[in-house]
Amino acid sequence: MTTSLKEIEKTDTGVDIWGIRKLYPDSEKDFQEWYMREARPKEDPQFQNWKNANVKKQPDGSFRVDGMGGTGKGQVRVEGRCASRTKKWLNGEVTVYAKYLEDLTNSSTAPGSYSYQVYLRGANHSTSMPCLGSCYKVRIRKDKSVAIVKEVQHPEYSSNRPGTRKIAKEVRGNYLGVKEVVYNFQENGKTFVKVELWIDENGMDANGVLDTAKQNWVKMAETVDRGGWKAMDSASTCPSVNVDSTTKDKRQPDEIISLPGGTADWNCAAFRTDGVAAQIKHFSVREIQPPGTGGQTQTPSPSPSPPIPISDSLKAWIEEALYNASETTGTYQCRLCEAPVTGREQMVPHARDYHNVGKQPPPSSQQP
DSSP states (O other): OBOOHHHHGGGOOOBOTTSOBOSSOBOSSSOOEEEOOSSSGGGOTTEESHHHHTOEEOTTSOEEEOSOSTTOSSEEEEEEEOSBTTBOOOSEEEEEEEEEEEEOSSOSSOOOSEEEEEEESSOOOOTTSGGGOOEEEEEEETTSOEEEEEEEETTEEOOOEEOSSOOSSOSBTSEEEEEEEEEEEEETTEEEEEEEEEEESSSBOTTSOBOGGGOOEEEEEEEEEOSOOOSSSSOBSSOOOOTTOSOTTOBOTTOOOOSOOSOSSOOEEEEEEESEEEEEEEEEEEEBOOTTBTTBOSSOOOBOOOOOOOOHHHHHHHHHHEEEEETTTTEEEETTTOOEESSHHHHHHHHHHTTOTTSSOOOOSSOO
């Protein structure tokens, strides 16, 4: 199942200053928003790390970033910081249109498998200040797959939780709209975190022209952090970023990042690349109203995927690929990519959209 722009429009959440669809409504309390000042971004005190990112305006109105300014390491970490120390990002919707251009040949940071990443919560990611680097990240790979990951502190990462489908168009040379949504929710008196990755493949053409009527935001990945998603072998001396923590002076290996994190004065949303050149446009962050609070009672309603004939061979593929990852919670996963699925019904569009079933052999019967 996926969620399309047509369904989102029913929630009447409006559009931003550029005409980009808001997936979730603005927060009803302590609202703040930040938009990259595209006329003069370097004059904006909330826009940081632009010098190292080597930000350069392009003819199409976008900005090339390659990380070859300042230290020249080929690392881009451009930040949209919060408004003030008393008004940090918590429940947020981060938006950017990005184009992966090329791998760098003169960078001390080797290009990896990721085209770019977007993250929210926490502050600097530095080995000299590891406690500041707590965040949830969405990752867009060069092979068109996507993932969500958690960084409990720098550089302690959880395993990737892969998306349920792949991007259709080539990542290199095309603008893709990327939205990361992160919000807290309550369940049985505890605070957990939902993370979503949405992609728009149609709204902006390769020349950087946004056609708002062509936007089609599709949810590519989502996950819930209820704990158990470990990034370290043992607790650290960093202060907790879990609002429910019973060990405030320690950060647990599977820490749920339910607090804003960052320094005493600020936290941020950020766009990241490593060893690659990219272009970005319409970078923004908004504080949102989480589902189930205030005037919003649920997430944007999913629209059904086109029906797929369930052939005997597809049924057999699903039986091989689907396994019960946890008998106690009834959690299922795809054996090929470990993506979470709700069961056999969701495996049908997952098989089509992510694994292109019919052109690949069935998976091994061995569990990973």
